[in-house]
Amino acid sequence: MTPPSVVIEFSTPFAVFLGDITSETFAKTGLGLIRWRPGECVGQVRLSAATYDAGVPDLTAANARSQGARSLIVGSAAVGGGVPDAWVPALCDAARAGLDIVAGLHVRLASLPGLAAAAEQGGARLIDVRVPPAGIPVGTGIKRPGRRILTVGTDCACGKKYTALQLTEDLRRRGYAATFRATGQTGIMIAGRGIPIDAVVADFVTGAAEQLSPAADPSHWDVIEGQGGLFHPGYLQVSVGLLVGSQPDAFVVCHDPLRTHVAGWPTFPLPTIPQLVERTMQLGRLTNPGIRCVGVALNTSRIPAHERAALLAHHAEQTGLPCVDPLIDGTDAIVEHLEGLFS
């Protein structure tokens, strides 16, 4: 199956560029890449001022290229989201050495001084993962073969990406063909492909979701990274378009149990999990009448150890579904439930 051209895609193996950072705080993207794609990361490229070490081999861009790397991924962020002047010569060197430069910056890579020329010289591509590709069509709503599972959330930033990644790993380990489908910049970097769904023009969100998760073998699972939340006053339209375009057979609700209100929108309480399940079913039935919830994923990283089991049990009882912390428990309990429903 050829990936459709409207999906962003970059080549591997890769090296991670960390600039001159001095703290882990600014290396989130790079650390995510190293965690989720260890076999494809040849090492880190750092400037001499960097004191933070991600624990993989130090390389120059030329070394990375000679060790087979095809992309250099900007895995660090500077305060304010821009690119410090000091980073640009190193990025130019890498492009000149033939490494595609991949970044999810607020500025376009081509706007950095000299980088477009260096890329042309080296035959390298500049890939901005925040910029959706041209040519995304309008959604058709037509049912396509293959199975799909979407992560949805009671809010933004509550575990939708990592739950989807863990589900993909666990499905594969249990012998299923499964593909993680990325919809945000970090996810796209981890997957090596995807569409930044929130940056797509409104009319084309359902169409983008259809392209992201195309027709597949009937037994194949696409595991789609959710965005936003259906009760989010700023972003629900993104979540709705992604849901209807993805036409998932199944979804998992992700929730941060310590959060009571939408992060950054303090007058909006979070929905309960049953409310979110009901709303997701109502809207999702438009393109998949068989949609159903198959599990709950909680982020329990800040819950005292002795309270964890009771919290998971509470949500399992409330919903009648398996409830796990994907990063602690894995998602096998959800995959087993899925097996029972779709065998």
Added chain:
Amino acid sequence: MTPPSVVIEFSTPFAVFLGDITSETFAKTGLGLIRWRPGECVGQVRLSAATYDAGVPDLTAANARSQGARSLIVGSAAVGGGVPDAWVPALCDAARAGLDIVAGLHVRLASLPGLAAAAEQGGARLIDVRVPPAGIPVGTGIKRPGRRILTVGTDCACGKKYTALQLTEDLRRRGYAATFRATGQTGIMIAGRGIPIDAVVADFVTGAAEQLSPAADPSHWDVIEGQGGLFHPGYLQVSVGLLVGSQPDAFVVCHDPLRTHVAGWPTFPLPTIPQLVERTMQLGRLTNPGIRCVGVALNTSRIPAHERAALLAHHAEQTGLPCVDPLIDGTDAIVEHLEGLFS
């Protein structure tokens, strides 16, 4: 109240440019302008090959300017949506004469040969009403003063714009302060301002709706042109964002009684009006718990005269709400119902 800068706005009076068209079919935008803004249209600018006459005075661009026109609005369309070469010199002349050029074309005005230079020479602006302004913020969900009514539809193209225009007229005639808020290109041309909501980047649709209908006097009515439909498999995300960002107190359902399926999506049946009312309430309550349906607007233009009354009565009975054809009956029955609820 200063209109926020993220709303497209053009100056009046205006002349309508009809190019060389030979049929009314291609003059829809121009005719809409003449119908809804008669006092502000100084006339039509046509090429010598044109055989279609919109029934307003013929002018050259220079004449139009000397009669006070400040904008020339492209009110005609060519097959395929492009701009025929033959039209471009006339548009350049108008720009050179100091008329802002306003269009809702598939191509940017600035890409037409010579037009950007002519506009600079004449001190004219090129206004593409399909292109949303930069700087639209994310939606806040915060309740703002002023009353709002939104038209929603069982489908696209079923009367949402004309219902909103008629409601605005009827509210004003009955003494209310009311403003039509345009969300599509034709509506923006008619209103002279607005935001093409379906062209906004997905993340900012709720924010665009908030900007379009800003805080106002508590007794003022904004009448907001709906887009798409909440059961539309391609465009529902646009409708959802517009609904939640508009936070309407009231809505009117627009429906074409001869349509059974979503136009262009033949496997998707239309929702019933009660289904649409319920879904609109569910989603709209997120930002306005008091949201309610206040009427039904049917397009009965193709219904036999002897069946009209029974059809309107059927829907009135089914919903318990006033049901009218806005272009035949006006919307007074809906406005009276609104008065009873919000006095």
